[in-house]
Amino acid sequence: xxxxxxxxxxxxxxxxxxxxxxxxxxxxxxxxxxxxxxxxxxxxxxxxxxxxxxxxxxxxxxxxxxxxxxxxxxxxxxxxxxxxxxxxxxxxxxxxxxxxxxxxxxxxxxxxxxxxxxxxxxxxxxxxxxxxxxxxxxxxxxxxxxxxxxxxxxxxxxxxxxxxxxxxxxxxxxxxxxxxxxxxxxxxxxxxxxxxxxxxxxxxxxxxxxxxxxxxxxxxxxxxxxxxxxxxxxxxxxxxxxxxxxxxxxxxxxxxxxxxxxxxxxxxxxxxxxxxxxxxxxxxxxxxxxxxxxxxxxxxxxxxxxxxxxxxxxxxxxxxxxxxxxxxxxxxxxxxxxxxxxxxxxxxxxxxxxxxxxxxxxxxxxxxxxxxxxxxxx
Amino acid sequence: xxxxxxxxxxxxxxxxxxxxxxxxxxxxxxxxxxxxxxxxxxxxxxxxxxxxxxxxxxxxxxxxxxxxxxxxxxxxxxxxxxxxxxxxxxxxxxxxxxxxxxxxxxxxxxxxxxxxxxxxxxxxxxxxxxxxxxxxxxxxxxxxxxxxxxxxxxxxxxxxxxxxxxxxxxxxxxxxxxxxxxxxxxxxxxxxxxxxxxxxxxxxxxxxxxxxxxxxxxxxxxxxxxxxxxxxxxxxxxxxxxxxxxxxxxxxxxxxxxxxxxxxxxxxxxxxxxxxxxxxxxxxxxxxxxxxxxxxxxxxxxxxxxxxxxxxxxxxxxxxxxxxxxxxxxxxxxxxxxxxxxxxxxxxxxxxxxxxxxxxxxxxxxxxxxxxxxxxxxxxxxxxxxxxxxxxxxxxxxxxxxxxxxxxxxxxxxxxxxxxxxxxxxxxxxxxxxxxxxxxxxxxxxxxxxxxxxxxxxxxxxxxxxxxxxxxxxxxxxxxxxxxxxxxxxxxxxxxxxxxxxxxxxxxxxxxxxxxxxxxxxxxxxxxxxxxxxxxxxxxxxxxxx
Numbered sequence: 001x002x003x004x005x006x007x008x009x010x011x012x013x014x015x016x017x018x019x020x021x022x023x024x025x026x027x028x029x030x031x032x033x034x035x036x037x038x039x040x041x042x043x044x045x046x047x048x049x050x051x052x053x054x055x056x057x058x059x060x061x062x063x064x065x066x067x068x069x070x071x072x073x074x075x076x077x078x079x080x081x082x083x084x085x086x087x088x089x090x091x092x093x094x095x096x097x098x099x100x101x102x103x104x105x106x107x108x109x110x111x112x113x114x115x116x117x118x119x120x121x122x123x124x125x126x127x128x129x130x131x132x133x134x135x136x137x138x139x140x141x142x143x144x145x146x147x148x149x150x151x152x153x154x155x156x157x158x159x160x161x162x163x164x165x166x167x168x169x170x171x172x173x174x175x176x177x178x179x180x181x182x183x184x185x186x187x188x189x190x191x192x193x194x195x196x197x198x199x200x201x202x203x204x205x206x207x208x209x210x211x212x213x214x215x216x217x218x219x220x221x222x223x224x225x226x227x228x229x230x231x232x233x234x235x236x237x238x239x240x241x242x243x244x245x246x247x248x249x250x251x252x253x254x255x256x257x258x259x260x261x262x263x264x265x266x267x268x269x270x271x272x273x274x275x276x277x278x279x280x281x282x283x284x285x286x287x288x289x290x291x292x293x294x295x296x297x298x299x300x301x302x303x304x305x306x307x308x309x310x311x312x313x314x315x316x317x318x319x320x321x322x323x324x325x326x327x328x329x330x331x332x333x334x335x336x337x338x339x340x341x342x343x344x345x346x347x348x349x350x351x352x353x354x355x356x357x358x359x360x361x362x363x364x365x366x367x368x369x370x371x372x373x374x375x376x377x378x
Numbered sequence: 379x380x381x382x383x384x385x386x387x388x389x390x391x392x393x394x395x396x397x398x399x400x401x402x403x404x405x406x407x408x409x410x411x412x413x414x415x416x417x418x419x420x421x422x423x424x425x426x427x428x429x430x431x432x433x434x435x436x437x438x439x440x441x442x443x444x445x446x447x448x449x450x451x452x453x454x455x456x457x458x459x460x461x462x463x464x465x466x467x468x469x470x471x472x473x474x475x476x477x478x479x480x481x482x483x484x485x486x487x488x489x490x491x492x493x494x495x496x497x498x499x500x501x502x503x504x505x506x507x508x509x510x511x512x513x514x515x516x517x518x519x520x521x522x523x524x525x526x527x528x529x530x531x532x533x534x535x536x537x538x539x540x541x542x543x544x545x546x547x548x549x550x551x552x553x554x555x556x557x558x559x560x561x562x563x564x565x566x567x568x569x570x571x572x573x574x575x576x577x578x579x580x581x582x583x584x585x586x587x588x589x590x591x592x593x594x595x596x597x598x599x600x601x602x603x604x605x606x607x608x609x610x611x612x613x614x615x616x617x618x619x620x621x622x623x624x625x626x627x628x629x630x631x632x633x634x635x636x637x638x639x640x641x642x643x644x645x646x647x648x649x650x651x652x653x654x655x656x657x658x659x660x661x662x663x664x665x666x667x668x669x670x671x672x673x674x675x676x677x678x679x680x681x682x683x684x685x686x687x688x689x690x691x692x693x694x695x696x697x698x699x700x701x702x703x704x705x706x707x708x709x710x711x712x713x714x715x716x717x718x719x720x721x722x723x724x725x726x727x728x729x730x731x732x733x734x735x736x737x738x739x740x741x742x743x744x745x746x747x748x749x750x751x752x753x754x755x756x757x758x759x760x761x762x763x764x765x766x767x768x769x770x771x772x773x774x775x776x777x778x779x780x781x782x783x784x785x786x787x788x789x790x791x792x793x794x795x796x797x798x799x800x801x802x803x804x805x806x807x808x809x810x811x812x813x814x815x816x817x818x819x820x821x822x823x824x825x826x827x828x829x830x831x832x833x834x835x836x837x838x839x840x841x842x843x844x845x846x847x848x849x850x851x852x853x854x855x856x857x858x859x860x861x862x863x864x865x866x867x868x869x870x871x872x873x874x875x876x877x878x879x880x881x882x883x884x885x886x887x888x889x890x891x892x893x894x895x896x897x898x899x900x901x902x903x904x905x906x907x908x909x910x911x912x913x914x915x916x917x918x919x920x921x922x923x924x
Binding site: 086089090091092093094097100101102104105106108109112113115116117119120122123127130131132133134135136138139187190191192193195197200201203204224243245251253254256257258260289290293294295296297299300311312313314315325327328329330331332358359360361362363364365366367369370373 | 581613653672779789
């Protein structure tokens, strides 16, 4: 190949000098700027010829002024409409609130948008193009300044006596140490439970299911929401799942956060060895609804596979097999609640869960193994 | 129209009054024409700043009606479906703001959207600063302030969306509690201190309220102020280009151009957020109902900025250890603790340390005021992209149930894909980004050596075809020539200096050599015009422009 083939006669302008995709610089650089002589319009406008400040063409600026003014007028109109909408549209029901919301928001958005657009046109098409240069200086102070500051520091330290007077210094430091502790100590009563700190974790291990009613009878299981007690014979649809809470605590959120239970009804042959049959009644099994991962209610149930699914992080438990973990981040099965019926045939709790419910905590230990050692699990 | 020749009396009067008392004149003289370089990516931080201002304004409005109380009342407001329902005062007042205060729903939605834009803006801004190396000396402190603001903002968001006390916010709070209580040794205590007792107790909303409206915004405001002052004092970085050096700033003056532009940009940001607040429904709390720890709705998702933590929780295998067996201590739920602490800690600590690690590796103690083009420091860019991939995978799998439902993939398959991708994704991102950076550097070198491809094809007498290359525009050429090799540790003596001895020193030297240096040799000549171009052998030409 040779380099002297020029006969194609392409005009030079057809060859772009920019990398495709880079923005066109609309600001001429200093060489043009320096030579930029303001035209008649600019002199009349009083803009001096400063290097790096390129005035706009007056004809374009006038047109831009009209557009910006239109934007500002539009913003004015939208803001007036906003005020009118505030008075005109009242709130209350869904549709009324919706109308007020759209009217207020729409006019506000339009006003802000128009104002912004107007100012941008002002800056870009009326103000000059700037390519001003400012010098930077190193951030560090000059050496002599540093030296002077250092000398002053040493002088001040000497004058104060903090270095020489050891007793002063040491007692001051001594006093400062408990000063930092004081605010921390004050935070102790953030815990309003009134339980000694070493006993706090014991509260986590129990639920109200272990308690009795005032009459000394075991707590009944009632339907969450309606508060209806459940007659074992009525809960007879295998494959069903029911969210259940302790009677008398239907609105106590602290109790619900630990004691909410799901009931699942099985045909006897479906129940596997992981489930404690002694704690079931007529194929009805009760598990804690509080996921052992981070405590979301494990609220979803898949009938064909007997899987209980927590919708938060998808921990999956096998309800037919002691709610053992099938998949997901939960590490432990949902604890099973021992249930039976009272003399009227209503479902009752026969005791508390054998292990703490909900998310794990430091003092929990292997509570399941502990329960087995104690013989709770036959 | 008359032009202004002197300062009008109405401005001169108060200005003189102030200067007599404050001596502000010399400050104003130094600063009123402060130069701000112009680049679209320098506006990302402004988006975050303006969103924060909007948050303060709208948040103050919301406090006039919001009641931060978990006291139970029976709802008797205008929203019919919930009439007669027992709920907390916090939830009832959220409904009141939405339905009974004119503009209340609008401001509530603007507040929520502004929070998302605030954090999204900060993330984009932080990435811009990272990829252009704008965190380098002397700006490390401002980078650290930014990292702290971003971290605080995550907690600000968490405390904020817990306040309405609806079913969704309660689910988020429950997950927070499950994480807090799972922390080794201190978890139980923290739980009782935060909730005033057992979960949920009656205190957490009012505590989150004072944290959300006073403590954290106060901290953010103070840090944002410091951030802006440092930016002002140190002057903004600029990209290399014609007339731009490490010792100057080229751009528009604060007064009048930058001031007006910033004002317009604030209004634009506000307009976009107001538009979102008007037309894009967010967090319709009335649909969720009051919180009960016994209920949850499927598809519960946190706000986007916490979704990476949610994703980490979801794809984590079920690991839990009992250090001391059955005794009542020593339980560490790794399936909670690892996802809660490791990704966040890795990203935040990694961001905070990066400027110092990079300086340790490159031995570069110079001041940098010219921003790098990301391609010109390929390892840094690749590390950034790997972290984005890591974050992105976790973020994506915060919605693993949504992915499974929409694409009809088994949930377990989706989760396993997440477990694998969280490691493979960053590695791939690193490798691909590194190659792309080198390719882009080569293409820059080709532009400098041979000019810009013009798209004009010439036929040669021998029948061959060549593309005419033309000299690049001067500003483009200056921009490309701003490339500097990444510094590498080196020593002249035969014995390595102290910091480069021993196993750590040798590793440091090797890493420095890998990280720094010139991956694509610089071009010394000037770009040829088309005549020179055709002289190159065809093969070399192709290699350079590919």
